[in-house]
Amino acid sequence: MSVTLRFCGAARTVTGSCYLVETASGRFLIDCGLFQGQKTLKELNYGAFPFRPADIRAVLLTHAHIDHSGMLPKLVREGFDGSILATRGTIDLCSWMLPDAGNIQEAEVASLNRRNAARGRSEVTPIYTQADAVASLQSFRPVDYESWIDVIPGVRARYWNAGHLLGSASVEIEFANAAPSGRPLRLLASGDIGPEAKLLQPDPKAPSGFDYVISESTYGDRIRAPTTPQQRRERLAAEVREAASARGALLIPAFAVERTQELLVDLVALMERGDVPAAPIFLDSPLAIGATDVFRKHAASLDADVDINRIFSSPHLRFTETVNESKAIAKLTGFHIVIAASGMCDAGRIRHHLKRWLWNSRATVLLVGYQAHGTLGRFLQDGAKAVRIQGEEIRVAARIRMIDEYSGHADGAEVARWIAARRPIERGLFLVHGEEEAIAGLAGRVAERIIPAARIYQPMLDDVYELAAAEPRLLDGERRHRLAPEAVTHLDWHNDMSRLILDINDQVRAAADDRSRGVIIRRLRRALENTG
Template sequence: MSITIQICGAARTVTGSCYLFDTPAGRFLVDCGLFQGSKTLKALNYGAFPFRPSDVNAVLLTHAHIDHSGLLPKLTREGFAGPIFATRGTIDLCSYMLPDSGNIQETEVAVLNRRNAARGRAAVTPIYTQADAIAALDQFRPVEYQAWYPVIPGVRARNWNAGHLLGSASIELEFADQGDDGRPLRVLMSGDIGPDAKLLELDPEGPTGLDYVFCESTYGDTDRPSTTSALRRSHLAQEVRDAAAGRGALLIPAFAVERTQELIADLADLMARGDIPAAPIFLDSPLAIRATEVFRRHTASLDPAVDLDRLLTSSQLRFTETVDESKSIARLTGFHIIIAASGMCDAGRIRHHLKRWLWRKECTVLLTGFQAQGTLGRFLQDGAKAVRIQGEEIKVGARIRYIDEYSGHADGPELERWIASRRPIRRGLFIVHGEERALGGLLNRIAERILPTAQIFTPMLDDAYDLSTAAPTSVDVARRRRLAPDAVVNLDWHNDMSKLVLDINDQIESAADDRARGVIVRRLRRALEQAGT
């Protein structure tokens, strides 16, 4: 009886997590996430799944982040009718995150279609709607940590705390009578692994003695300095004091779930201690506001050393839920703090605040998490002098700062220890959910030290393997790759086009006079004419 897995996302990239298991008894997914980053990657969200949703019998969800859960509404709308197994924390978060994602799809498509109409272009439809997302919630089924539950005939699963996010899990799979000597075949899907010093979460856990492990590698090439909660708050305090000296806004793009709650807790604590100036903290995200209430309901499952309920009710905290409330922040002068989604600056209200503040030297933008290739946050982190936001060119005059101590992901040494703790790993380790450098960095750490190089695999998008053989065997099936490998890992022509437009404007603006500007324009026109011949 063969068992195959197809890697349908998060291969050589950190988004779109999705793994299809196929057995004679049925098919199931682990995760069904949204692709983020370049337009080429995001286009996959609009295309067909590399499988028929109606053929899938169940979904096992590692956690609520949209790059792991965000295509579930599309999956259910297109015919998937089975259960979606997840922890209670994940279900509670998804009950807000998925409808919010549907609302974002509808809102952004409405804006795009207004622009398309003005340009004579065809209208587009959203990936899914808020109603689709609400309908998908009916298929969620709660599971407990470290308790076995049936998935399909001959397959059972249990969840282990991954230490990454409220409700996050690594998922252990057991396939009956598929191992050596009639033993069950055991597979572990890591999900996202949290770091050792996470503010709200307990340390990640997991089983040992597995046949296969699929492990994320988001920060596989990174060695973070050792940190403590006191050191993390000290670094944040210094960034806040420096921002306050500018007498403008401190913009913190942050993921609405967990990153935001961690930042609020530390900012409120620092203000209460007098370590930073007291200032209003605007939580400008309806989703983050609702997620904050979920965290308050689940404090019993979080680190008991953190008085989260007290910190999340700070007198400095301001909730701005409506659009009018959000717009009213623009009237403020002087130092204030705005926390808004998205964490990679690619959607949500943070973009409106960036348009207002990014060109001003009084402003500080503090990035607090991973910025995927091709996102606006990544361009800012990499030192862009100008960026395009909603079709407008914005000069970067603000201070761009970055701290990595709020990351929800384990770094390279922590991933290495987590993998080592899963041994013995009898048949193979698959490294997924990482960009090229990170994936290669983790491979170099563990090859021969933890596992023989021949037992480590780095799949590409849409690769498939037979796991029931003595070693994983690549499956040559009649399927077309949705993207060429280099299109997954590289910036696409949309990114190149945006940079070209910015570079042209810079050259024209810096030209000595109108005659020099005319020379530039004529050269560009000749280049275009030559390209068209």
């Protein structure tokens, strides 16, 4: 039986996780996520899927994060009528996250269309609406960990706790009679792997002995210093005390699910013990507030040492659901903490807080998660002196800080140990969900020591492999790449344009006098005229 695997996302990039599996009995997807980051990648969300949604029989969803689940409403709207198979924790989170994503897209497009109208540009439409997202929830079907389920004829799957997020899973898939010997062909899709000793979640778990493993590599080239819960809290406490001494806002762009709840647990504990100054903690995200209720519901499955209900009822917490409540935060001038999405600063309410505070040296921005290439968060992490937010130039005077102890992803050494525990891996290891440097770093870490280098594959976006042969074969004749490789792996012209505009403004402002500024402007005009 032929088994092909197409990498429709998260190939040489972190977002857009989506893998199309095709056998003689049908097609199914592993994840169906939203591309995030640079505009060239995000534009893929607006285009056609690289397959017909009506042909897809099922979706095996590893977890609720939007880069894994965020295109499901569009998939359903465009003809998919199968089942989305996910754990109960994932379904409960998606019931908040997908409608929130639709609402954000509607709001973002409305704002963009107002700017486009003023510039004489045509209107755009959202990828999907909140109503589309709500409708897609009817397609979800719950699965239990470690229990076999039928996917399509001849294919069954089993979910294992990945330790990354409430409900997250690695998915074991078995294809009947697909190996050359006539035995079942076995594949494991990692999903996102949580770090060892993660707050709230257990260590990742999965069986061993596979033909193929698809492994994430988000932090494949990084090794974190060993840490304990106490050391993590001490590091956070130091950042909070420093921010408090500046007497401005501490802004924490955080992913609304899991990262936010972990931060709340530690911030409340630090304030209760007097390790940091007491201050209001604003959870300025309807999604994060809803997700926090989901965590309350699943408290029994979380770390038994954490009293979730007591912490989330702390008087230090302020939940701001409405737009007016969010705007009221801007009236505060002293030390306070704002946790808001998105974690990469590319959407949501955090951008309004950044516009309010980035130019102010009394403010602190604390990055606590992965920042993809081309995102506002990545530019801040890399030390940008000025950024553009919703078309406005904002100078960066705030302190930009980064701590990695709250990452939901295993580092390179932890992923390597996870891969080693899956041995024997007979035919191939596919490294996905990482930028080029991270994938190369993980490949170097596992090559020969864990798996022969010849069995390690680093697929490009839209590569198709035949898996049923003695070794995976790239089907060159079926390549239909939506983007050139360099468009996936490098910053695009949108980023270059923003940087150029900022550089021009810097040069004009730095000129000695109006005559010098006029010279710069005339040279730029001549350069533009000479390109015609």
